Amino acid sequence: MNYDHNKIEKKWQKRWMDSGVFEAKDDSDKPREYLLIEFPYPSGAGLHIGHPRSYTALDVIARKKRMEGKNVLYPIGWDAFGLPTENFAIKHGRKPQEVTKENTDTFRRQLQSLGFSFDWSREINTTDPEYYKWTQWIFMQMFKHGLAYKDKVAINWCINCKIGLANEEVVGGACERCGGEVEKRSKEQWMLRITQYADRLIDDLKSLDYIEPVKTQQKNWIGRSEGASIKFSLPDVVEEEYGPEHAQNFLEVFTTRPDTVFGATYMVIAPEHDMIEKYADQIENIKEIRDYIRQAGKKSDFERADAGKEKTGVELKGMQALNPLTDERISIWVADYVMAGYGTGAIMAVPAHDERDFEFATKFGIKIVDVVEPQEKVEGCFAGEGTAVNSDFLNGLSTVEAKKKITDWLESYGIGSAKVQYKLRDWVFSRQRYWGEPIPMVHCENCKTKSKYGDGWLPLPESELPLTLPEVDKYEPTDTGESPLSKIEDWVNTECPECGGPAKRETDVMPNWAGSSWYFMRYAAPKSDEMFGVNNWKRTEIQPDELDHRLFDLFEHMQSLLGEHDVSIWASGSLMINGINKELWRHMHDLDLFVLGSDFDKALKILRDDGFVVHEEDRGWNRIEKDGCQVELVPAYHLSGDVYTHLRDKSLPPEIRQQTLHKQDMELSDRGFLWGTSFKTLSPKSMLEHYEFLHETFPDTREGKEDDEKIKFLQDYLKSPLNYWAPVTWYNGGMEHTTLHLLYSRFWNKFLFDIGAAPTNEPYEKRTSHGLILAEDGHKMSKSKGNVVNPDEIVEKFGADALRIYEMFMGPFEEPVPWNMNGLVGAKRFLDKIVGLSGVFVDAEPDDVTRELHKTIKKVTEDIENMRFNTAVAQMMIFVNKCKESGAVTKESFEKFLRILCPFAPHLANELADQLGYDGMLEAGEWPKYDAELVVDEVVNIAVQINGKLRGEVQAAPDASQDEVERLARADTNAAKYLEGDIKKVIYVPGRLINFVV
């Protein structure tokens, strides 16, 4: 029966909006559930038919979870800064602000027409100054913590877009956005030190419920490899000519196979390597080398990376290196198969055990020495693991053993050390564009030497945020690479926040990954002026005194000393609370360090050797002094699961001074990073308990009094919406964001956690991914191909419910599926059939209809949780077919069915329930439960097999005994024919089959 979808869909959308049923409460006795989809970029093209796939999926989950009694947050917003809008605006001579408003209006209307249960009261927009105020605030914190820095780097420059691109935005040597040519340019850029978080970004994946492909892609992207760095000396360099600063002339390389160093018969440096110009006088064929470098520079990364092409290179004449193990002189080559950006930009080449080196050595006739023997003989190059040969004291060792031994050896002679290397690079954060967040930094020549930050760059005072984007008439980028903002003089020229003198603003803006790196937090408190603080807590800027500075330096010095030796240190509780209250400096006086138990003696030795005075105190405590600063060092027996904290008051008995924090308190804790320093951060909840404990036990001590304030802060903090909602419980999005947005936002979240602004170490507990919707021709939908499906037309003709049902039914959620208009017709037909059922009800329905209903409830309930929406819809179709077939269903059964239909087709389900006289909205009702006894059939078909081949079928109860089924099977005339010989064995699977082996 056909129904007027347009009329009923509008009606219910209005009711949902007016009643506010989908508005989440910041405080509730119900369990919380935070469901998140990637907020869209409101492009001028309008909503893509692929958007609703992800949105419907989580909408189904959100609606079901609400009916199951959860307090659900399912928010929506706009990731609205970015190039396409800016380019469109330039082309049409309009303001990006206006274009963005139009686009978001269209998107909002389109999304609302699909009936998603978003909490529209929390709608956010990254281009809203009240929003980007906090994006700027976060950047500023990063700067203050040394994670944002300016650096002159070779960047990817898109000639067409006139913009610097992150490595990730260069696809196959071309610009990801416009497909245009990309060249290398050197420019001062703001960089974010994401590499500092590389280890944690990998290690913390373990505890997360992300689908495997996401985890492996992130791991591979970060690309951690463990190996060693080795210094090869350069015997030909004449020391006097290069002065004392060059007394240590060597070429350093990184290798994952230090065990093969005996087979290193030559070395290769990247064309960009600085030793070429440094030793230009020494190199006899410098002209030839420079020619080669020039040619290599002309090639794009893409051409250079073309693995199929033949290797090229030139030998440096007049310079050789010394293999420290064989004492042989080996040649040095420049070749573009070695890249400047990875490791040291130089390698030791072991042609016997590396395919690239093998190819190169074969071409240029360089000696090849086998130093690893494989298990089985192989031809040519062998890159695997085996047994060391021709390697002096390594001979006979396995690859793993040899790596360890040679690394120790290198370390003991000071010519190498174990090293971890990453593929991940720091994040180029500047864009020479207009439509982005202004970077809230000021450059003051006068403060260059005086400021604590050193290079003249100063953050704006927080009170000046947001630094709003000035409205201008012309905002086209320039050929020179200057940002459009640089032309607005009265904006660029400003006062220095430190000395009041003339200063200039930063004119680059942030990339559009910035706003999306923390938006999930903004949803928790979309209008808050105290986003990362609460109530009356004032985040006062405390000026560090001279002692603070010295402590700070000392602390950094210790860190660099210990870090070099791979000794882990954590700062103590006093620093943890500082992470939250920002009153960092005050507590620097009380700084303690925890040192990993097993490394404690080593740490002491290193510090003693460096001139620290170590006073042994009681119970393994050590006070360390240098230059008038004191730091306490405490062994933390982390490996045994406990970490100790302590009180300073020596008059107290030791067992009270030293309180053990149990492992369970540490659950939410994690290693953090502060000024390049590892420390252990407790969760705010553990901290609160800790301070409450101290406060109650020692109310009169100095710390006990201060704890009042801390406790109040933590109590407020724990009540804050951000703390309530974080982390996101389920985040669904595209695989294409795995190594960009998803990684960036994990990085920002970790940083904010470390400084106490975010309550959790990880932003998302669970991550799933949807497949693309392709065009009917199986290709990607694109305007240029003219194969784009318009969602407005679909909603108009078939209705939002039909579109939702179809998108859930079309195939497995995580797989790409081609769009098919006929499939949509089928979905509409299914809905019409339901309307047809709704007419007449019976007082008593057949048993099999009831059983089918309970099976359906069970299957739909389970399938939604596992995102198997296609089979959930199929099962609902089976139920509807069953009802039609038997022509009888009770009102009660049908109503239950409407409740499980509701997440998929909410408009129709509500309309029909309303017609039945259902009181209120289905969304406010309960999710139906199934009766476990009714989900199994009374009688099932049991297959009769002879030697595994199907020969008959009998009916029996699912739990029938083997004897009974065997008897029935023998009575089956068809099967009996095959049962004449000896029966060797009978296999019976209850409710499934019986198999006779004859």
Add this chain to the structure above:
RNA sequence: GGGCGAGUGGUGAAAUUGGUAUACACGCCAGUCUUAGGAACUGGUGCCGAAAGGCGUAAGGGUUCGAGUCCCUUCUCGCCCACCA
């Protein structure tokens, strides 16, 4: 070249994870109806065969009473990365 994923009717796909292969839907064929609609309804629809039966999950081999599912070899397609030492 590396990593991940996938190959099942004419099509999108199911298959309780080792237990009756092709559920559900589309399409197609035949029929009914007329309010010609992107209609509805009924029946049929893996292949060969008149039937009995046989053959069928990319190809080949293996384990098993039994394999779409597990193991080995090969091929094809998709996505991501790509000279990462």
